[in-house]
Amino acid sequence: MTDAAITVEGLRKRYGDVQAVDGVSLTVERGEFYGILGPNGAGKTTTLEMTEGLRKPDEGTVRLLGESPFPRNPALLRRMGVQLQASAFFEKLTAREQIRTFASLYGVPAERADAMLETVGLTEKAGTRENRLSGGQAQRLSIACALVHDPELVFLDEPTTGLDPQARRNLWDLLRAINGEGRTVVLTTHYMDEAETLCDRVAVMDHGRVLRVGAPAELVAELGVDSLEDVFLQLTGREYRQ
Amino acid sequence: MNPKTFASLSRAMALGLLRDRTAAFFMLVFPLMFLVLFGALFKNDSTARAEIVQVGRVEIFDSLPREEREGLEEVLEIRRSDDREKALEEVRAGDVDAVVWQEGDEVRLRYSAADQVRAGNARALVGSVVQQANIAATGQPPAYALTARQVEDESLKAIQFLTPGLLGWAVAMGAVFGSAFTLVNWRKKRILRRLWLAPVSAGTVIAARVGVSVALALVQTAVFLGVASIPYYGLELSGHWWLAVPLVVCGTLAFMSIGLVVGAWAKTEEAANGVAQVVILPMAFLSGAFFPLDMAPAWIRTVSGLFPLTYLNEAMQDVLSRGQSWGAVLPVMGGLLLFAAALTAVAARLFRWDDA
Incomplete structure (x- = not known):
């Protein structure tokens, strides 16, 4: 039994002709801020979803906090918080109603839900319906919904995609704070500056494989380039993706 | 099943439904408009003096x-x-x-x-x-005398026929659209996935959704019977009218199962809407919800015999207007539940967690 928060070994997943994930192994330590980087279609989201237990891998094993997410493991689900790529909200509900509904799924009282809304700075928008929130507000709400039950392990799928610089910087502060409280955070992103400032370690993926794992600064030094972005381009090439 | 989770999910679903003005109108107000209009239109139909x-x-x-x-x-x-x-x-x-x-x-x-x-x-x-x-x-006494009398209660006015039929149609619309839209929308917005990742049992989620639909159908029943009973329309309920309640519950389950199949198959709300209409409109017309089918050609009556709404309407009329009791209701309830079970099994086969 390993003490790591996440251990993933030899994950493979095939969709029809496409080998979306082709033998991914990762280890995330407890309390670590871990980034999965890669161009569109690299297999980041599929890897993340298999790790969360949303999809069953064709091959390979996943251990989260020492337990297997398969079959569906409610005790483990209580200890992890997941933000899906699309903001998964109940239709026509206000921000407060959303987070209170999610809170009730975990048996968390409404006061705690309201406090979480405050933490992400959405108290003023509590009465606003999900479809009238701005992109940044919706992202913050979905992160708040993922954190409402105080999980040890947090998965975030492209949390800052489509946000303006202000909203991104705000979210970064929020994410750093989450990690600072001792939670293990795994996020996917294709913003290198984001990975560079936030992540303790990153895994660069392409074509369903992990190309390189390491702390951003180490990777930069190792490849003798100026930034993580250069690392990324050197590893994944410059052709257009999707 | 956690009662708090159940309550809060039910609330979220009910709010989502009622705040969608278009959906709420078509499911709740639209059928009632038919009752109000048709009831007034055919008010004096039966006197025919x-x-x-x-x-x-x-x-x-x-x-x-x-x-x-x-x-x-x-x-x-x-x-x-x-x-x-x-x-x-x-x-x-x-x-x-x-x-x-x-x-x-x-x-x-x-x-x-x-x-x-x-x-x-x-x-x-x-x-x-x-x-x-x-x-x-x-100056002779008549050789033969004819005494004729209607078999139904002499008060069998149009409203006695319209109320059960239109109520059945309303219940069918609400349940089919409600469950089809929920399924498509939750898949599209990834709420299905999100719920999978929460420590909540599938039973709780399904019970909440069924509970909301059944509650809406019962509210519709109360409103329909209430409106039809005002003196202007003059619905007279027969003795076992309350058997309409278990009938409506079973009918809701049967129609929700149709909605589940539609929702499991359809990729978008638009597609679900189209398919649901294609199912509901002919069913409503051919089930005797709007007009009696006694005069219809045999093949129409055969087709009509395939729709659960036909049996629901028949049984609703039996208990609301014709003074019948358990005997008329139990076989229909059993049939509706069987139908629900069969179609739910089909929906389970078609079910997808997401569109990918």
Whole structure:
């Protein structure tokens, strides 16, 4: 039994002709801020979803906090918080109603839900319906919904995609704070500056494989380039993706 | 099942449904509008009292004993006038059904063929009065007597038929659209996935969704029966009317299962809407929800026999208007539940967590 928060070994997943994930192994330590980087279609989201237990891998094993997410493991689900790529909200509900509904799924009282809304700075928008929130507000709400039950392990799928610089910087502060409280955070992103400032370690993926794992600064030094972005381009090439 | 989780999920679903103005209108208000309109339109349908104008003296009417005359007036309204031309004009205009006057021993009746049923009615009634008078004139007792009576409660007015039918249709619409939209929308917005990742059992989620639909259907039932019972419409409920409650519950389950199949198959709300309409419209028309099918061709009645709504409507009429009891309801409830189980199994086969 390993003490790591996440251990993933030899994950493979095939969709029809496409080998979306082709033998991914990762280890995330407890309390670590871990980034999965890669161009569109690299297999980041599929890897993340298999790790969360949303999809069953064709091959390979996943251990989260020492337990297997398969079959569906409610005790483990209580200890992890997941933000899906699309903001998964109940239709026509206000921000407060959303987070209170999610809170009730975990048996968390409404006061705690309201406090979480405050933490992400959405108290003023509590009465606003999900479809009238701005992109940044919706992202913050979905992160708040993922954190409402105080999980040890947090998965975030492209949390800052489509946000303006202000909203991104705000979210970064929020994410750093989450990690600072001792939670293990795994996020996917294709913003290198984001990975560079936030992540303790990153895994660069392409074509369903992990190309390189390491702390951003180490990777930069190792490849003798100026930034993580250069690392990324050197590893994944410059052709257009999707 | 955690009751708090159940309550909060039910609340989220109900709010989502009721705040969608278009959906709420079509599921809740639209069918009620039909009841209000059709109820008013067909209000006097069942009386069908023929109205004739009598010009001058007509022996056979004038010499009728009072008791018989009152009996006749239940089905025939006789108005007196002195102006035959004006009365004929009224017949042509369709304001009255016929004009009657006497010339010597001849009773003359003039009617318009525009409304054949009412004209025939007036003719038959006046004819029978003439026959009776003839028999009476012979001084012999009549050889045969006919006593005829309607099998239903004599109050079987149009509203007695319309209320169960339109209510069945309303319940069907609400349940089919409700469950189809929820399934498509939750898959599209990844709420299904999100719920999978929360420590909540599938049973709780399904129970909440079914609970919301059943509650809405029962509210509809209460509103329909309430509106139809106001004196203007005059619905009279027969003894076991409360059996409509378990019937509505079973009907809701059956129609939700149709919605589940539609929702499991359809990728978008638009597609789900189209397919649900294609299922519901013919079912509503051919189930006897809007008009009785007794006169319909045999093949239509065969098709009609395939729809759960047909049986629901029949059973609802039985308990709401025809004074029937458990005997009429239990087989239908069983059938609806079987139908629900079968289609839910189909939906489970078609079910997808997401569109990918």
